Amino acid sequence: MITQPNHVPERLGLLPASAVDPFLTEDLLKGEQVHGGIDLAKVVEPLPEDDARWSVEPIRSLVEDAMFEFGDDRTRADGWLAPRLHATLRLTRREAADKRLWNHLALAVAPDYVAWRHLSEPTAKKPERRIAAERFRGPADRQCFSRLWWAAELFRNGPDYEPVELACGNQDLIHTVLRLELIDHRPTAQALVRLLERGQVTTGREVNGLSTAINAAGATLVYDVLAPDEPRDPTRLRDWIAEAGSALPVGRHELPTGPDEEPAPERSIDALTNYFAELFETAPVRDRKSAD
Template sequence: MIEKPHHLPQRLGLLSAAAADPFLTEDLLKGIQGHGGVDLAKVVEPLPDEDPRWEVEPLRELVEDAMHEFRESRTRADGWLAPRLHAALRITRREAADRRLWTHFALAVTPDYVAWRHRSTPASGRSESRINPARFKGALDRQCFSRLWWAAEMFRNGKDYSPVVAACANQDLIHSALRRDLIDHRPTAQALVAVLGRGIATTGRDVEGLMTAINAAGATLVYDALAPDEPRDPEVLRQWVAEAGSAPPVPRHSLPDGPDEEPVPEKSVVALTDYFADLFETAPVRGRKPQD
């Protein structure tokens, strides 16, 4: 496995995919050897110096703790890291939508974590494992860290991150949900977690079939009418972001608190959970025999 970069930046910056390409070498993607970091720093667009949110050290410590804690079970690191990354990196959705931020984080700050978490088993006919370049610079639902931040943002219930942990336990749910706009409806996100909790839609095929059915039904059924949500106060998030510089380090042995927004109404979660459970009975699950 590759080592921690010799030259770590002190602050996060913006790194375009084109600027990152020369550093995504075959040795890096095979997990053999990383880069020194000095030359990479020359092509990074800096972020404002006065903003404490871009400090690298607490984020670097977080991923190192994840690698140590989950060295025997890499996929379980997602459920631990997602809420803590979200709480440690207090950014807006607009900022989180900028792929350049995540590319810099992955390639300049934590390439060893990306290699550790996303090294694949050797493909047929190959003798070595390989890392998909999308884990460094890919779409928001594929990139190593953006997928975790957005999973935490979409599945948290107000300040409660426990649904995020449950959602991240199912890799198929995260990948499928983040590709669909409908997950931005908070009761839908919480109902999906509740459906998993009932032991419904447990396999990858189940989840994809259910998400397809939910998406199709959403074209004719307005989920807001069936399961209304509380209005969200943008000032709560603005305040949470503004307090980043004075926030304590995120806890390692208990979940942090997210923005103190109103939780999703429980009646709405129950209504949608029951609806999704019924929907799953006729969902187009590949390989499942049609219901009589």
């Protein structure tokens, strides 16, 4: 397995997509050898020096701890790392939408983590182990680090990251649901987690079937009417971001605390949880009859 580059930057930067491909070598995508880091640093756009958020050390520390702790079960690292990455790298959504930041994090700061987490296991049809290039510079729901940050942003319930742990425990939920615009409606996100928590939806096929049904129903039913959310106070998030420089490192054994925002209304979460449970009864889940 590859190790971190010889040259790891001290601060995060912006790596344009046009500059990424020369560093996505066959040796890297096979998980055999990483670039040195010096040449990559020459094409990175720096971020403001006076912003403590761009320090690399806290992120390097997190990924190293994740690799140590979850060596026997790499997928479990997602639920542990997502809330801690979000609470460490305190971003606005506009900042998080900039793929250049995630390109830099994956290629310059922690390519060893990307390889550790996403190097495929050999199979009869594909005996060669390989990392998909999109894990380094792909869309938000596939790129190694952006998928975790956005999962934490969309599934946290105000300052509470516990729903994020539950959501990230189901890979299909992350891969499928993060693509749905409806997931930005907080009661919708929390209702999905409730169904997971209750064991009403468990397998990948069930998650995919329910997601299809929810998306289809959302075309004719406005969930904001059925389950209204409270307006969010943007100053709470700005204050939380401003505190990044003085915040203590996130705990390894207890969940961090997110922005001091009001959680989604419990009445709305309950209404959608019950509605989605009814939808699931007729959702298109492959092999449901034979499984029963």
